[in-house]
Amino acid sequence: MENNQDNANIIEVKNLVKRFGKFTAIDDMSFNVKKGEIFGFLGPNGAGKSTAIRILTTLSLPTSGEAKVAGHDVVHGQDLLRRQIGLVAEKVILYNRLTADENLEFFGSLYHLPKKVVHERTEKWIHKLHMAEWRKKQVGTFSTGMKQRINIIRALLTEPEVLFLDEPTLGLDPQTTHVIRTFLRELNDQGVTIVLTTHDMNEAEALSDTVAIVDHGKIAALDTVENLKKLVPNVKDPTLEDVFLKITGEETRDIASGKIASGRRFGPH
Amino acid sequence: MLNLIFDAWKIARKDLTEFIRDKLRLVTFIIMPIFMMTLVGFIFPSQNSLKNIPIGVANEDTGQVGTTYVQMLKDFKTNGSNVFEVTDYSNLEAIKEGIREQKISGGLVTPSNLTSSLTANTQVAVTIVQDQSNPQISALTNQILQQTVAGFGQQIGAKKVAALLVKTEKVNPQLPLVTSPSPFAFIEPIKSTITGLVSGKTNYFDFVAPGIMAMVVMTAVLTGLAASVSRENEQGTLDGILVAPIRRLSIIIGKAIAQSVRGVFQGFIVLLLAVFLFGVTIHGSLLLVALVLALGIFSFVGLGILVSAAASEQETATQLLFMFQFPMLFLSGAFFPLQQMPKIMQDIAHVLPLTYAIEALRKIMILGGGISDVRNELIVLVVFGAVTLIIALPLFNRLVKR
Numbered sequence: 001m002e003n004n005q006d007n008a009n010i011i012e013v014k015n016l017v018k019r020f021g022k023f024t025a026i027d028d029m030s031f032n033v034k035k036g037e038i039f040g041f042l043g044p045n046g047a048g049k050s051t052a053i054r055i056l057t058t059l060s061l062p063t064s065g066e067a068k069v070a071g072h073d074v075v076h077g078q079d080l081l082r083r084q085i086g087l088v089a090e091k092v093i094l095y096n097r098l099t100a101d102e103n104l105e106f107f108g109s110l111y112h113l114p115k116k117v118v119h120e121r122t123e124k125w126i127h128k129l130h131m132a133e134w135r136k137k138q139v140g141t142f143s144t145g146m147k148q149r150i151n152i153i154r155a156l157l158t159e160p161e162v163l164f165l166d167e168p169t170l171g172l173d174p175q176t177t178h179v180i181r182t183f184l185r186e187l188n189d190q191g192v193t194i195v196l197t198t199h200d201m202n203e204a205e206a207l208s209d210t211v212a213i214v215d216h217g218k219i220a221a222l223d224t225v226e227n228l229k230k231l232v233p234n235v236k237d238p239t240l241e242d243v244f245l246k247i248t249g250e251e252t253r254d255i256a257s258g259k260i261a262s263g264r265r266f267g268p269h
Numbered sequence: 270m271l272n273l274i275f276d277a278w279k280i281a282r283k284d285l286t287e288f289i290r291d292k293l294r295l296v297t298f299i300i301m302p303i304f305m306m307t308l309v310g311f312i313f314p315s316q317n318s319l320k321n322i323p324i325g326v327a328n329e330d331t332g333q334v335g336t337t338y339v340q341m342l343k344d345f346k347t348n349g350s351n352v353f354e355v356t357d358y359s360n361l362e363a364i365k366e367g368i369r370e371q372k373i374s375g376g377l378v379t380p381s382n383l384t385s386s387l388t389a390n391t392q393v394a395v396t397i398v399q400d401q402s403n404p405q406i407s408a409l410t411n412q413i414l415q416q417t418v419a420g421f422g423q424q425i426g427a428k429k430v431a432a433l434l435v436k437t438e439k440v441n442p443q444l445p446l447v448t449s450p451s452p453f454a455f456i457e458p459i460k461s462t463i464t465g466l467v468s469g470k471t472n473y474f475d476f477v478a479p480g481i482m483a484m485v486v487m488t489a490v491l492t493g494l495a496a497s498v499s500r501e502n503e504q505g506t507l508d509g510i511l512v513a514p515i516r517r518l519s520i521i522i523g524k525a526i527a528q529s530v531r532g533v534f535q536g537f538i539v540l541l542l543a544v545f546l547f548g549v550t551i552h553g554s555l556l557l558v559a560l561v562l563a564l565g566i567f568s569f570v571g572l573g574i575l576v577s578a579a580a581s582e583q584e585t586a587t588q589l590l591f592m593f594q595f596p597m598l599f600l601s602g603a604f605f606p607l608q609q610m611p612k613i614m615q616d617i618a619h620v621l622p623l624t625y626a627i628e629a630l631r632k633i634m635i636l637g638g639g640i641s642d643v644r645n646e647l648i649v650l651v652v653f654g655a656v657t658l659i660i661a662l663p664l665f666n667r668l669v670k671r
Contacts, residue, residue, distance in 0.1 A: 098283070110276065
């Protein structure tokens with residue numbers, strides 16, 4: 001495998017374009033993600049980050065350009081690629097009327113994992129996420145935070161090389177957020193590459209080794225958090241939010257103050 | 270290939286587990302066909318199901334014949350119960366008023382000269398009054414009343430002819446009209462007898478049971494399939510399946526299997542109800558019935574996928590389907606015979622797969638037909654299914670690859 005040495009790129013994106021009709025969601029995007037890092041994908045809704053994740057996880061086909069994950073092309077190497085990734089999407093991928101265990105067994109079976117293996121792997125993660133006593137309960141009875149924790153275990157069943165997370169802590173209480181962030185860091189220490197999209201600057205700053213700021217379907221900036229902060233020398237103790245404002249300019253002030261949705265165009269979803 | 274089936278089965282099992290756990294959906298699923306059968310039974314009465322029809326009789330006859338006839342009406346029975354519940358009225362106007370007030374569903378007036386006319390050997394008429402606000406009941410009531418009048422008249426006629434024959438023989442014994450004549454040879458020289466392909470009488474339920482069965486099964490599959498795909502798309506769980514290394518075809522097959530199991534199960538509820546509650550006799554092979562249902566389901570899978578591909582939201586899918594289903598209920602001949610419809614409607618009906626499924630089921634269930642009798646219908650179902658699938662699959666792939 002070409003990506004086995006340290007610092008090799010596990011994700012390579014080259015001149016990626018995705019159009020929905022006349023709307024260009026991703027506009028000639030190129031970037032690489034190194035093996036073993038936590039890669040933060042920042043940007044407002046409609047900036048193209050969710051679309052990029054969908055293409056990298058083979059849920060959407062690019063209009064043009066190239067992308068590879070774990071050495072497999074997103075168009076031609078889909079089957080192999082799918083075995084190397086885990087996805088925690090915007091919406092929780094679990095069935096309410098199945099128990100936590102049944103959900104995990106079902107999704108594991110789609111990768112032809114025997115029940116025994118699914119149980120062993122579940123056992124490995126479930127205690128850290130404080131969900132062990134809920135395994136036999138139907139997911140429909142869970143709170144959002146509990147669902148998300150099982151959802152993350154589901155994404156890890158294949159022991160993926162890359163874990164994609166789209167807004168994993170959105171709408172969760174501080175306790176659950178803390179549990180999940182700690183868990184993701186541990187996971188990363190064990191060598192799992194993590195690609196994370198978020199609106200939450202604190203989350204991006206707390207977790208990411210490298211941050212890409214996306215706007216209008218393009219990468220506006222890409223560097224380590226430390227280096228990005230050097231872009232705002234006139235601010236004392238700068239945060240990632242300061243960098244974000246500096247880079248993406250006036251339009252993003254609306255976004256930073258929370259009025260995200262008003263009047264913006266979104267890609268069809 | 271084996272993996273394709275295994276993956277499909279996993280998805281089917283998951284869908285069915287979800288379905289069984291949804292108690293409300295399960296209850297409506299079982300109650301729906303019971304509801305439909307019972308309702309249809311009330312809306313479309315058959316001759317056997319009619320009992321105690323309230324009618325009014327104004328017996329204006331001054332002689333004895335009127336009284337005898339009215340008594341016969343009151344005592345008229347089928348299957349051990351009275352057909353009519355007779356109320357006496359004074360005259361025609363009173364009967365009309367009774368119908369207007371919906372107290373009676375029809376009536377009969379005997380003329381004052383009934384007995385005297387018969388004695389004088391002249392023809393006489395009784396008047397049947399019909400309730401035009403209820404064509405179904407009134408057609409049946411008219412028919413039964415006419416039969417009783419004709420029967421009663423024939424008895425009187427037979428007596429007269431018999432007497433006449435005796436007289437003729439007395440007057441001219443050398444010239445008997447016929448050898449050992451029967452009076453009925455003169456009043457009703459030609460009778461008709463009715464024979465069917467199977468023994469026993471059929472009623473409206475025999476006609477409608479195959480229709481409801483096919484309809485229930487196929488709409489269950491059509492709506493179930495589209496709703497299930499669009500629900501998963503809306504909830505986001507479809508992404509979880511699509512991101513796994515399984516083929517798109519196995520998703521479709523899995524969903525179709527789950528819906529088919531549900532549909533066939535529901536179909537057999539209808540069948541059991543028809544047989545045990547409504548006395549329908551099934552003359553053909555149950556295995557063949559199952560085969561027609563299975564091919565009927567197959568013919569609808571493509572359409573279901575097309576709809577779910579076209580509508581990304583569950584609500585849109587349901588609305589779209591309603592557009593298909595509603596006309597289909599009336600055009601496929603499930604409730605009314607196709608021959609009753611105008612030519613153009615019949616032409617449309619013959620584009621719908623449901624029509625063929627129902628025709629095939631009727632041939633098997635009512636007429637005891639075998640596979641060679643329904644060959645053409647089965648071919649149509651397979652072709653329709655194959656063509657819609659060929660159109661639908663690429664569209665589905667495009668939907669999930671947005």
